[in-house]
Each structure stands twice: as C-alpha cells, then as structure tokens.
Amino acid sequence: MEILKKVTEVTIIHHENIAKYLIRYFGKENNMNIVVTDSGTLNPGDLSWDELKKLGECHIYGNSTQEETIIRCKDAQIVVTNKVAFDKQTIEALPELKCIAITATGYNIVDIETAKKKGIIVMNVPVYGTKSVAQMVFALLLELTQHVGHHNETVHEGRWEKCDNFCYWDYPLVELANLTMGIIGCGQIGMATANIAKAFGMKVIVYDVYTDHLAGKNLEVVDIDTIFTQSDVIQAVR
Numbered sequence: 001m002e003i004l005k006k007v008t009e010v011t012i013i014h015h016e017n018i019a020k021y022l023i024r025y026f027g028k029e030n031n032m033n034i035v036v037t038d039s040g041t042l043n044p045g046d047l048s049w050d051e052l053k054k055l056g057e058c059h060i061y062g063n064s065t066q067e068e069t070i071i072r073c074k075d076a077q078i079v080v081t082n083k084v085a086f087d088k089q090t091i092e093a094l095p096e097l098k099c100i101a102i103t104a105t106g107y108n109i110v111d112i113e114t115a116k117k118k119g120i121i122v123m124n125v126p127v128y129g130t131k132s133v134a135q136m137v138f139a140l141l142l143e144l145t146q147h148v149g150h151h152n153e154t155v156h157e158g159r160w161e162k163c164d165n166f167c168y169w170d171y172p173l174v175e176l177a178n179l180t181m182g183i184i185g186c187g188q189i190g191m192a193t194a195n196i197a198k199a200f201g202m203k204v205i206v207y208d209v210y211t212d213h214l215a216g217k218n219l220e221v222v223d224i225d226t227i228f229t230q231s232d233v234i235q236a237v238r
C-alpha cells in the first residue's frame, strides 16, 4: 500500500483529531480500511464519525471481544480503539495493521514494543477529559466532606423537620480551606486539580518523578515522604 511508505519508524503521536492526523501521516486518497472496535464507550451516538468515513472503508462496532477484534480487524490498516486491548497476540494476528489510534490518554492497552517492532504507529489523546477528571476528584472529595447525597435523602425523609434544633447534620462538615492536598504525579490532571484545590483555599504540595515541567508553575514540589506525612488528602494519578 502507498500509505505505508510514510511510516518509517514507530511513533507515539499525540492527536486531538484522529482524521486530521491520519491524513497527515497517510494522505487523503488512500482509501484506508478503518475499524472502530468499541465506539460505544466513547461515542454512544452523540458524536459523528463522518470525518473518519471520508478516509475510506470504515467499519464501526459498538464493542468487540478480543476474538472478534482479530476477525473484524483482519484487513484493517487503521484501528480506532478506546478500551479494546491490542496485545502482542492481537497485533501479530493483524498483518495489514499500520496504525492504532487510541481515543483516550492512556496507551497501556497497546503492546508498544510489539507495535514498534512491526512499524505500527500508535496515537493517543494527551489531554482527553483532563478538566473532567480534576472535577471528579473534587466531586469525590466533596462527597466525603459534605455528604450532600445523604443529607438530601434524609432531609426528604423528614429528619430535619424532626430534629430537636435547627442544625441537622449526621456527619461533621469538613472545610477544605487550609487543609493540604498532596498530588502524586503532577501532569495535566495533577495541575488542573492543583488549581481547583487552590481555589478552595487548600495548600498544595506535589511530587513527581520528573520536575522540569513544574518550574514556574507556583507549586511546592516535595519528596514522597513529605506527601505522606503532610497531606490531609492525596491524589495519585500518573
């Protein structure tokens, strides 16, 4: 295939738009055979695959088992996966494969070494859902400090009305201001979380195996022991 000539070595390419990057690496006119293995996890129907469909024959499956993946991707040059794994055995069973495009940040679902040996490009999305994950960290944290769901339910059951005094609560309400959040692995998500923590008035300390990217970010970088001894709450994401 013509498209293969451009692929000289394996690369992990960070993309924010699969179709755009496929065109960049493989050209527009190559009539690629594309298989989306598990569209359901990312796109249950509210997003469009039209840009991908313009690039060739495009088969879109809601989900695929490992066995189905090998059968469905037999002739595919490009596979698009969210959670379906492309391990050594699967990659080796797909002779036409030239690119694995992951519609997520983590690429641990792909055997990178095998992809590398076979000259297969692996793409991922580095900032997928960063703000949402940071928001979820605080959704969970606020559940622990405020128990909003429990209070909502029990107030509806009449517990506040039956309370002896005006101040009905089952759990102490914990104020985040002045507490310390320790962040282990301070990349995209860690920094987004740090910003929210600071907005709550929390003190933030961070630990990362690499620290160059933290310079000038106004974050207190500490060692791992300090994280465990000084933090009131710890986020670990890497």
Ligand SMILES: NC(=O)c1ccc[n+]([C@@H]2O[C@H](COP(=O)([O-])OP(=O)(O)OC[C@H]3O[C@@H](n4cnc5c(N)ncnc54)[C@H](O)[C@@H]3O)[C@@H](O)[C@H]2O)c1
Pocket: 105, 106, 107, 126, 127, 128, 129, 130, 133, 184, 185, 186, 187, 188, 189, 190, 207, 208, 209, 210, 237, 238
């Ligand atoms: N569930 C979701 O929707 C979702 C969305 C985005 C990312 N993620 C996952 O969250 C994780 C982090 O994403 P990100 O965008 O912040 O990645 P990132 O690469 O920007 O940040 C990860 C940080 O962790 C550090 N790190 C790696 N190993 C470490 C270790 N052993 N000790 C301390 N620090 C270490 C890295 O140096 C880096 O700074 C990834 O695993 C990703 O797959 C999940």
